[in-house]
Amino acid sequence: MLHAITPPAKDDVFVTKLLDKLKVEYEPEMVPIRPEPYAKPLNCFPNVMEKVKRDGGRIHYGWAIHKTTILCEAERHAVWEDEQEKFVDITPTEVQAEYTLFAPDNEGFEYTGQATDNVRINITGNPVVDDFIRVNETLSKIHAYGTREVDMYMSLPDAALELHHYYQALKNALQEFIYMGGTPKKRCLCQGPDRYKNCHGKSIGPRTKADLRKLKAILGKAGRSA
Structure with a gap:
């Protein structure tokens, strides 16, 4: 039986350092992962845009925070925000996971097809x-x-x-x-x-x-x- 990958804690010292580097305004939160049947891995922006077309709500941009034994890393990411302003990550992950540590960062960013590099720190x-x-x-x-x-x-x-x-x-x-x-x-x-x-x-x-x-x-x- 596969065990789900646990995201880093919000108060992890390296997560804090990474968020300082990103200069995000809002605290990160654990967002539940509930993939839609049509959603594809590594395709979060089109996935959420399709979800908005089908079910309303809106796209919310930010950063998915990951941690390995050598890096703490932020990846540009999008989640779906419902009418009650609750976040859901509808994009399937490459490894089994139940939550995404997501740092909201809507200001000054809109996905139009551009590539955005991850932000990394050496831990x-x-x-x-x-x-x-x-x-x-x-x-x-x-x-x-x-x-x-x-x-x-x-x-x-x-x-x-x-x-x-x-x-x-x-x-x-x-x-x-x-x-x-x-x-x-x-x-x-x-x-x-x-x-x-x-x-x-x-x-x-x-x-x-x-x-x-x-x-x-x-x-x-x-x-x-x-």
């Missing part, structure tokens, strides 16, 4: 996690050159697609390295002769900046209309 003392965050941010900037086609499928120009493949593989390798106990003083994730801090730990920062500059030179400024 460990491991600098490799900072590199993992940097690679995730780089992937988001690459994805800003894409366009949505069917459902959540994204089409990327060739130059962006090539970088996507590289940084997605690096993200996966970094995550595995971290969960296997990787630190700056351990042998690098590439299995070369050097420690991480003298190999990928030294090159990731400069390379991400150089690759994004090159992508901008080829494709121009990203429209962020993914």
Whole structure:
């Protein structure tokens, strides 16, 4: 039997730090997850828009707060607000869960198809996690050159697609390295002769900046209309 994933507590110290970084006005709350039959995972904005068409109410924007053993992370999210101003998360999750920790943040945001990166903080003392965050941010900037086609499928120009493949593989390798106990003083994730801090730990920062500059030179400024 699968056990539901429990969201972090509202008063968790890292949740508090993340909310300070987000500068949201309202306190987060536990919102029940009750997926609609037509709702699709990772598709919260169209899901709630469809719910409003069918049943009234309105869409409410904010952030879904997640926590792992290495990160506390906020993901742009939408829930359905009924006529009594109660929130319901109608989007199915990829893992079994009963509640979403949701921080309301309607001000200044309206979904029109744009990509919005997650906001992350390192909850460990491991600098490799900072590199993992940097690679995730780089992937988001690459994805800003894409366009949505069917459902959540994204089409990327060739130059962006090539970088996507590289940084997605690096993200996966970094995550595995971290969960296997990787630190700056351990042998690098590439299995070369050097420690991480003298190999990928030294090159990731400069390379991400150089690759994004090159992508901008080829494709121009990203429209962020993914």
